[in-house]
Amino acid sequence: GAVVSQHPSWVICKSGTSVKIECRSLDFQATTMFWYRQFPKQSLMLMATSNEGSKATYEQGVEKDKFLINHASLTLSTLTVTSAHPEDSSFYICSAPSTRTSLRDTQYFGPGTRLTVL
């Protein structure tokens, strides 16, 4: 089946630094990818929709200047957490919908990236 990878799987950084997380679709093209954030013992919250070749669409309450999204190719979306602070510590998960007609309802999720900001 289709695979979505994320890199890194975990990262620890100092407060004030920026962190980039990559999301790749390994064997299919994804014109759209989604970024989610999950705090401990909570559900996944959709942060933004990443669109290849155009600006990302952010959900209400998500700061677009803090969470920079770049969808530079059909297989790669990146999320950069700028000037990270301890409250940004979370599990970040990306997903990509299948573009194959027979599987159009299927979302493929990455394994997640655990960010810890000290």
Next chain:
Amino acid sequence: SQQGEEDPQALSIQEGENATMNCSYKTSINNLQWYRQNSGRGLVHLILIRSNEREKHSGRLRVTLDTSKKSSSLLITASRAADTASYYCATDDTGGFKTIFGAGTRLFVKA
């Protein structure tokens, strides 16, 4: 809030018993999916049910969907300790590809 409601929030049962989790959502949907997540790990897709379907089975899983009530249930029969995890329903709305997750049910199966 993005999320629909799930109940119970937490469920503790003995191995061999059945576990039922319920999910309600807010908007019209194309389909509803159930996922499982072990602590600190990624999501595992369990089952998808389309808006024109009422019931679906997969192994020990049974999912029902009632679009008139905007609700779904997940039944795990003959539970095992390995079923211990968080379970989430997620809906794809008719407006686009967005997948919105419910609040989740934390299931603990005691051996």
